[in-house]
Amino acid sequence: MKSQLIGFLMNFLISFSLALYFHSGEREEKCIIEDVPTDTLVIGNYKVQRWDIHKQEFLESAPGLGMFVTVTTPSAEVLLSKLYGPQGTFSFTSHLSGEHIICLQSNSTRFVAFGGSKLRIHLDIRVGEHFLDESVVQAKDKVNEVNIRLEHLIEQVHHISKEQNYEREREEKFRKTSEETNSNILWWAIVQTLILVSIGIWQIKSLRDFFISKKLV
Template sequence: VIVVNGGLVVHPNTCAQVPMNGRKTLLLLLLAWIHPGDGLYFHIGETEKKCFIEEIPDETMVIGKYRTQLWDKQTSSFLPSTPGLGMHVEIKDPDTKIILSRQYGSDGRFTFTSHTPGEHQICLHSNSTKMALFAGGKLRVHLDIQVGEHTNNYPEIAAKDKLTELQLRVRQLLDQVEQIQKEQNYQRYREERFRMTSESTNQRVLWWSIAQTLILIVTGIWQMKHLKSFFEAKKLV
C-alpha cells in the first residue's frame, strides 16, 4: 500500500484501490511516519505499464512529477539519471475518455484539471523498445502526485502578489476550505450514485422475484393439466 500526497492509496501491481474504510484507517496510520509531501517509487520492466487510480473531485488541478533511474547490471545499482529514455503518460477520466496522452523525457512534470468527479486512471510506461540499453532490464520510477491545494506554490504566490505572512496564511486557509467543499460535494455525488445503484438493484431483485413466482405458477398449472390429461388417457379418473 502506498500513500501519495493528495490521498492516493493504491497497489501499483494491481491498479486496485483499497476500500474506503480501510483506506482511511491506513492513511491515519501511515501519516504518522510518512511526510505528506513524499512520493513513491516503483519498478517497471520492458514495455510494462503501471496504472494508478485517484479519486478526484471536479474542477480540481492535479500535478504529477516523476524521474527515472535505470538499472546498471555492472554496478548492480540504479543510475542517478537516464538521459534519452522517455516516459509515456496517459490519463483517463471516469468515463474512460483520454484527457492526456503525451510522451515525456526521463524526468517530467504533467498537469491536468478534472472536469468530471470520480476515479481517474493515471498510467505510465517507458519507450524501452527504442533503447537497447534498457531491453531486458528494469527501471525505477519515482512519482509524486499532488491534488488540489497541494499543487499551489505558496512561496511563489507570496512573492508574485507581494503578500504578507498573514495574508499568505489566509490564502492557504481559503484554498483548503475550497478543497474541503469540493471533497464534500464529491462525497455527496458518490452517495447519490450509490443510492441510485441500490434502488436499481432492489427494483431488479423485486421484478426477478415476481418473474420467478409467475414462472412457478405457470409451471404448476401446466403440470396439473398435463397430469390430468395423462390420468384421463389411462382412464384412471
C-alpha cells in the same frame, strides 16, 4: 499564536497525495486510475531509476531516458500527452468528475542500453494541491504572510468541500444503483414464482386429465 494555529491547521487540511513506485520494462506502458472531482488541479512528480546489471542496484538517475505521459478523461478524451525527461513534473485540471487514467511509458533512445531493460519509477500524485510560494511569503511582512496563508487555507477548505460533495454524489449514485438492482431482483423473483406456480398448476391439470382419460378416477 495566530500563525501557529494556521500552521497547525495547514498540516491537517492537506489535499490527497498518492506516493508509490513500480517497476517497468523499456517502452512498457504502466497506468494508474485516479478518481478526481471536476475542476480540480492534479500534479504528478516522477523520477526514473535505471537498473545497473554490474552493480546490481538501481542508479539514482537515468540519463538519455524520456517519459511519455498520457492522461485520459472518463469520456476517453486525451487531456494530456507530452514527452518529459527522466525526472519531471506534469499537471492537468480535470473538466469532468470521474476516473482519469494516467499512463507513463519510457521512451529511451537507441544509444541508451539498459541492463535487463528494468526501470523503477517513483510517482507522487497530488490532487487539489496548491503550493505556496515561500519566497513571496518570506518577502512580506507578518500581516501579509498571515493573509496569504489564510487564502491558501481557504483554498484547501474549498477543495475538501468539493471532495466531500463528490463523495456524496458517488454515494447517491451507488445507492440508486443498489436500489435498482434490488428492485430488479425482487421482480425477477416474483416472475420466477409465478412461472413455477403456473407450471405446477399445468402439471396438476395434465395429470388429472390423464387419469380421467384412463378412467383411473
